[in-house]
Amino acid sequence: MKAWESLKEMFADAEAIPLYILEWLLLFVLIYYVFRILKENNAKYLIIVYSVLTVAVGIVMVFAPGLDSNAYVIYIMLMSVFFLLLFSTEIKRQIWTGKRGAAATTMESTSAVGSRAEEYISSIVKAVQSLSKANIGALIVLSNGNLPKEIIESGVSLGAKISNQLIEGIFIPKAPLHDGAMIIYGDKIQAAGCFLPLTQRDFPKDYGTRHRAAIGVTEAADVSAIVVSEETGIVSVVKRGEITRYVDSESLKKFLRDYYWKEFNTEGKRS
Numbered sequence: 404m405k406a407w408e409s410l411k412e413m414f415a416d417a418e419a420i421p422l423y424i425l426e427w428l429l430l431f432v433l434i435y436y437v438f439r440i441l442k443e444n445n446a447k448y449l450i451i452v453y454s455v456l457t458v459a460v461g462i463v464m465v466f467a468p469g470l471d472s473n474a475y476v477i478y479i480m481l482m483s484v485f486f487l488l489l490f491s492t493e494i495k496r497q498i499w500t501g502k503r504g505a506a507a508t509t510m511e512s513t514s515a516v517g518s519r520a521e522e523y524i525s526s527i528v529k530a531v532q533s534l535s536k537a538n539i540g541a542l543i544v545l546s547n548g549n550l551p552k553e554i555i556e557s558g559v560s561l562g563a564k565i566s567n568q569l570i571e572g573i574f575i576p577k578a579p580l581h582d583g584a585m586i587i588y589g590d591k592i593q594a595a596g597c598f599l600p601l602t603q604r605d606f607p608k609d610y611g612t613r614h615r616a617a618i619g620v621t622e623a624a625d626v627s628a629i630v631v632s633e634e635t636g637i638v639s640v641v642k643r644g645e646i647t648r649y650v651d652s653e654s655l656k657k658f659l660r661d662y663y664w665k666e667f668n669t670e671g672k673r674s
Contacts, residue, residue: 426476427476430476430479430480433479433480433483434457434479434483436483436487437453437483437486437487438450438453440486440487440490441453441486441490446490449486449489453482453486456482457479457482460475460478460479461475519590520660520663520664523565523590523659523663524656524659524660524663526565526566526567526570527543527565527567527570527587527629527655527659528652528655528656528659529567530567530568530570530571531543531570531629531631531638531655532652533567533571534570534571534574534631534636535631535636535637535638536636537636538632538633538634538635538636539571539574539575539576539631539633540574540581540611540613540631540632540633541570541574541585541613541629541630541631542583542584542585542599542613542616542617542628542629542630542631543570543584543585543587543628543629543630544584544585544586544587544597544599544617544620544626544627544628545587545626545627545628545629545659545662546586546587546588546593546626547588547625547626547665548588549624549625549626550586550620550624550626551624554586554597554598554599554620555586555593555594555597557583557596557597557598558580558583558584558586558594558595558596558597558598559580559594559595559596560593560594561591561592561593561594561595562591562592562593563591563592564590564591564592565587565590565591565592569592570585570592573585573592573595574631579596580595580596582596583595583596583597583598584596584597584598584599584613584616584617584620584628585597598616599616599617599619599620600616600619600620600623601615601616601619602615602616602618602619602622602644603619604618604644606618609634609635610646611632611633611634613630613631613632613633614630614632614639614641614646617629617630617639617641617646618641618644618646621641621642621643621644621645622643622644627640627641627642627658627662628640628641628642629641629655629658630646637649638650638651638655640654640655640658
């Protein structure tokens with residue numbers, strides 16, 4: 404009953420009570436945050452595991468000799484950090500998407516965008532095919548309006564209507580904005596020449612800066628990306644940090660339809 408005795412000693416020292424209360428309050432906040440992350444990611448089994456471990460170790464601490472409450476606090480903190488690390492990408496995405504206010508471009512209504520989605524899809528696919536055939540590198544981010552303003556402001560704000568001619572023109576080598584990322588939001592090219600966070604994960608050497616940036620931004624925010632390799636012309640798509648290479652025009656159309664269907668409730672087929 405060492406843990407119980409340490410609790411009695413804790414409250415016997417009146418000056419230490421506020422510190423102990425703060426310590427346990429922070430512990431409960433940490434436990435709540437872990438449960439919240441697990442629930443938001445639908446990790447039902449991990450919720451059960453975390454709950455069982457938290458309660459079971461607490462019972463052991465109360466009845467096992469030689470253990471005090473500080474050991475329990477340290478154990479819960481370490482276990483919680485481990486569970487949070489399992490969802491580090493999701494947590495980072497939450498932090499980034501919390502910095503809203505980046506939808507500076509005025510966009511048509513959701514229904515208007517949805518009704519003309521095939522037009523935008525056709526323009527994007529045509530531009531990507533042309534860039535791929537010419538081995539011109541490109542990085543296009545499909546935004547849902549939640550990118551941090553720091554990313555938008557790192558490039559040049561455009562607010563231009565989507566067209567294959569404009570997309571191709573922006574990525575022409577030696578053009579002022581060709582090295583950065585283009586941000587598409589609904590019916591507009593929101594910005595171009597933007598700098599994106601690079602992923603810290605290890606990838607093959609043939610994954611250049613554009614690929615690493617596409618993976619990085621989709622890890623940090625709920626967006627998708629299209630990449631055209633400057634060296635090979637290979638088209639890749641990226642979503643939630645996962646990259647798919649060798650994407651043909653039909654697969655790219657489906658990828659774009661998924662984006663417009665999800666964000667703008669288009670009525671067209673998603674196949």
